[in-house]
Amino acid sequence: MSGAAVALEGVSVRYGAASGLSDVTLAIGAGERLAVVGPSGCGKSTLLRLVAGLEAPGEGRVNRGGLQRGETAVVFQTPTLAPWLSALDNTALPLRLQGVAADESAERALSALASVGLADAAQKRPAQLSGGMAMRCSLARALVTRPRLLLLDEPFSALDDLVRRRLADDVLRLQAQIGFTLVLVTHAMEEAAYVAERIAVLSPGPGRLAAQIASPGPSPRPAGWRDEPAFRAVVESIAAAMSASGVERAA
Amino acid sequence: MSGAGLARLIAPVALIAGLLLAWEAACRGLHIAVYVLPPPSAVAAAVAASAPGLLVSALTTLGMALAALLVAALFAWPLALIAGLSRTVERAVRPLAVTLQVTPVVAIAPLVVIWSGLDHPGRAIVALAAVVAFFPLFSGVLTGLKSADPDLERLFDLYGATPVQRLARLRLPSAVPFVLEGLKVATGLAVIGAVVAEFVAGSGGAHGLASRIVEAGARLRTADMFASLVVLGILGAGLHAATEAAERAALRRWRGR
Numbered sequence: 001m002s003g004a005a006v007a008l009e010g011v012s013v014r015y016g017a018a019s020g021l022s023d024v025t026l027a028i029g030a031g032e033r034l035a036v037v038g039p040s041g042c043g044k045s046t047l048l049r050l051v052a053g054l055e056a057p058g059e060g061r062v063n064r065g066g067l068q069r070g071e072t073a074v075v076f077q078t079p080t081l082a083p084w085l086s087a088l089d090n091t092a093l094p095l096r097l098q099g100v101a102a103d104e105s106a107e108r109a110l111s112a113l114a115s116v117g118l119a120d121a122a123q124k125r126p127a128q129l130s131g132g133m134a135m136r137c138s139l140a141r142a143l144v145t146r147p148r149l150l151l152l153d154e155p156f157s158a159l160d161d162l163v164r165r166r167l168a169d170d171v172l173r174l175q176a177q178i179g180f181t182l183v184l185v186t187h188a189m190e191e192a193a194y195v196a197e198r199i200a201v202l203s204p205g206p207g208r209l210a211a212q213i214a215s216p217g218p219s220p221r222p223a224g225w226r227d228e229p230a231f232r233a234v235v236e237s238i239a240a241a242m243s244a245s246g247v248e249r250a251a
Numbered sequence: 252m253s254g255a256g257l258a259r260l261i262a263p264v265a266l267i268a269g270l271l272l273a274w275e276a277a278c279r280g281l282h283i284a285v286y287v288l289p290p291p292s293a294v295a296a297a298v299a300a301s302a303p304g305l306l307v308s309a310l311t312t313l314g315m316a317l318a319a320l321l322v323a324a325l326f327a328w329p330l331a332l333i334a335g336l337s338r339t340v341e342r343a344v345r346p347l348a349v350t351l352q353v354t355p356v357v358a359i360a361p362l363v364v365i366w367s368g369l370d371h372p373g374r375a376i377v378a379l380a381a382v383v384a385f386f387p388l389f390s391g392v393l394t395g396l397k398s399a400d401p402d403l404e405r406l407f408d409l410y411g412a413t414p415v416q417r418l419a420r421l422r423l424p425s426a427v428p429f430v431l432e433g434l435k436v437a438t439g440l441a442v443i444g445a446v447v448a449e450f451v452a453g454s455g456g457a458h459g460l461a462s463r464i465v466e467a468g469a470r471l472r473t474a475d476m477f478a479s480l481v482v483l484g485i486l487g488a489g490l491h492a493a494t495e496a497a498e499r500a501a502l503r504r505w506r507g508r
Binding site: 052054069070074076078080083084086093094096097098124126128145 | 425
């Protein structure tokens with residue numbers, strides 16, 4: 001499987017007494033699907049920025065395994081689209097920033113949009129897209145550079161249930177096709193168990209690595225996977241690990 | 252016009268009509284001297300009597316205000332762009348810009364009149380109105396340049412955008428709504444500045460609305476003063492409506508709906 005490996009070794013980041021990360025050691029395998037769960041303020045987003053190379057750790061080392069610029073893509077909590085650009089131009093933006101010619105950028109952006117089912121909306125502006133469509137466009141923009149590492153920072157949290165389930169399936173389908181390494185940061189345990197094959201549980205801030213839980217099974221997930229006893233068991237063990245680390249179980 | 256649009260118009264029109272009626276009735280009933288408070292009918296007659304002159308004066312004031320806006324933009328926008336690109340320049344320029352903003356225009360008027368030549372009050376008026384219009388233009392661009400979505404900024408970091416790419420593809424387009432808002436405020440201020448400056452600087456050759464007010468005042472022709480005020484009010488309100496419509500149209504283009 002092609003992809004990138006990122007390793008955090010004894011990483012600490014301090015913002016205040018109860019935030020940031022404390023002594024986190026975590027290796028992400030090439031082509032792996034990892035979810036990072038934890039309560040708000042446990043340093044999940046900090047961890048994501050470290051993995052993305054957007055931030056340097058206070059202590060410890062982040063080994064990004066020779067990832068080049070543009071081989072890492074991030075999907076943020078909100079779609080983060082430029083309102084003055086069409087869906088197509090938004091999707092083409094990373095390529096344009098890397099100096100790819102306009103024609104080729106547009107062509108590749110259109111095929112990225114098609115891969116998330118948005119080919120028909122290419123000329124629409126973000127204000128004309130629904131929340132789910134805007135997030136799909138954001139996903140297309142992340143994939144347009146064919147990244148080896150895709151980071152998702154609670155990308156579905158503002159969407160309604162049905163839309164977030166469809167997006168989770170889309171991400172898994174694309175991951176299986178392209179083979180990028182996937183890191184999903186979320187506070188939703190079920191989403192973590194569904195999308196990832198391994199879940200890292202962070203304790204409340206400053207975040208420590210409290211537990212690591214495997215979520216085996218095929219990917220993309222077959223229909224009805226959420227009702228499988230094996231899947232429910234994974235969700236329950238995430239919940240147990242979060243309770244044990246001092247987090248009140250989310251309702 | 253839609254029913255809702257008509258309903259929105261009724262309230263202000265009814266209020267103005269009511270006020271005018273009360274004013275007319277008060278003048279007649281209380282026998283107020285015409286040089287103290289002329290009734291609306293006398294003001295209307297004064298407007299009608301000197302309509303061509305009022306129109307020329309209104310256009311003169313409007314021309315001064317727009318010229319001032321142009322001059323102010325020519326200074327404010329490039330300066331704000333440079334300040335937006337360099338923290339050092341911003342720190343250097345900001346106190347001066349704020350000082351300029353809080354200094355009353357009438358206080359610097361005598362100086363500007365001397366500098367622009369005593370026989371060129373027109374230049375002085377444009378310069379003074381430009382000073383008044385400067386700040387919203389300046390801070391519109393400066394605030395706008397810093398208003399880009401922080402996650403989009405991160406995205407530009409991620410793909411190693413050059414400073415030029417960041418300016419052209421992120422910060423300038425993000426600034427558009429703020430620049431438009433600054434332009435709208437500055438347009439209103441430029442008219443106020445042009446009137447105030449004409450009071451202070453005198454009018455010389457071209458007579459704006461302010462000089463008509465001063466002249467009418469000196470002769471106790473109160474109805475003529477009101478006539479100029481009415482035209483000034485219409486000019487201000489019309490310009491405000493026009494800039495607001497332009498801003499809305501531009502924003503619709505910017506965000507595609």
